[in-house]
Amino acid sequence: MDKPMPSLAFNLMSYMFKLRDLLRPRDEILKEAEIEPGFRVLDYGCGPGGYVGGAAGLVGESGKVYALDLHPLALRRVRELARKRELANVETIHSDCQTGLPDDSINVILLYDIFHMLSRPQDILAELHRVSSPDGTLSFMDPHMSEDEIVSGVTSGRLFRLSSRGTHTYRFEPVA
Numbered sequence: 001m002d003k004p005m006p007s008l009a010f011n012l013m014s015y016m017f018k019l020r021d022l023l024r025p026r027d028e029i030l031k032e033a034e035i036e037p038g039f040r041v042l043d044y045g046c047g048p049g050g051y052v053g054g055a056a057g058l059v060g061e062s063g064k065v066y067a068l069d070l071h072p073l074a075l076r077r078v079r080e081l082a083r084k085r086e087l088a089n090v091e092t093i094h095s096d097c098q099t100g101l102p103d104d105s106i107n108v109i110l111l112y113d114i115f116h117m118l119s120r121p122q123d124i125l126a127e128l129h130r131v132s133s134p135d136g137t138l139s140f141m142d143p144h145m146s147e148d149e150i151v152s153g154v155t156s157g158r159l160f161r162l163s164s165r166g167t168h169t170y171r172f173e174p175v176a
Contacts (some may be wrong), residue, residue: 001131002070002074002096002117002118002119003072003119004070005054005071005095006073007073007088009069010061010071010073010074012120013048015122016049017047017050017175018048021087021097024121026051026054027054028167028168029051029087029112029169030051030054030055030142032139032167032168032171033055033108033110033137033139033169033171034108034137035055035058035059036057036058036059036107037058037059037062038060038061038062038063039058039059039065039107039108040059040063040064040066040069040105040106040107040135041055041058041059041063041064041065041066041106041107041108041109042065042077042099042101042106042108042109042110042111042128042131043055043065043066043067043068043110043112044068044099044109044110044111044114044124044128045069045070045111045113045114045117046069046074046075046078046092046110047069047071047074047079047113047114048073048074048078048081048122049077049078050124051069051110051112052067052081052082052087052090053081053085053087055110056082056087056089057087059089060089061088061089063089064089064090064091064154065087065089065090065100066091066092066093066101066106067090067092067093068091068092068093068094068095068099069093069094070094070095070096072094072149075092075093075094077126077160078090078092079092083176093159097120097123097124097127098127098132099127099160101131102130102131103130103131104131104132104133104134105131105133105158106131106132106133106136106162107133107135107136107137108136108139109128109131109132109136109137109138109139110139111138111139111140111141111142111149112139112141112142112169113141113142113143113144113159114142115140115142115145115150115153116142116145118146121153122156122157125157125159125160126157127145127160128159128160128173129160129175132174134174134176135173136172136173136174137163137171137172137173138154138160138169138171138174139162139169139170139171140154140169140170141168141169141170147165147170150170151170154170154172155172158172158175159174159175160172160174160175161173163170
């Protein structure tokens with residue numbers, strides 16, 4: 001499906017994200033996802049892991065964060081982050097679509113700043129719907145898209161419906 005960006009571009013993007021995260025920490029965005037202790041969270045398109053550490057802290061030792069990305073450098077950075085912070089509840093997944101996770105197993109899916117780059121977004125949404133628990137949440141943010149593009153892009157396949165709009169994110173719930 002999608003191809004990883006060149007390593008130089010990934011490294012530049014990672015540097016920009018570090019600056020962004022220093023100036024505007026990701027905590028406010030994660031707060032809107034309503035992650036609770038014991039939850040299983042999938043950070044789809046995790047990049048260098050800007051949300052992984054915060055999500056791992058929110059789910060606690062009884063929870064799990066799955067960080068999925070297509071780029072090997074992204075997964076390497078996430079593994080380094082988990083090792084440095086001693087986050088035993090973080091697992092990486094190398095994939096461009098399929099998660100390998102069981103059906104109905106994820107409480108919160110983070111789909112942040114990646115949707116505009118997907119060549120086959122409906123295939124990704126189908127996989128996310130499959131792994132989402134019936135009362136799960138898809139927390140979505142993509143500053144490269146308008147509100148209309150976001151809502152129509154996520155709901156057009158009738159797999160998710162908009163449940164609320166926060167300051168930074170949109171919350172979608174899976175359709176039964």
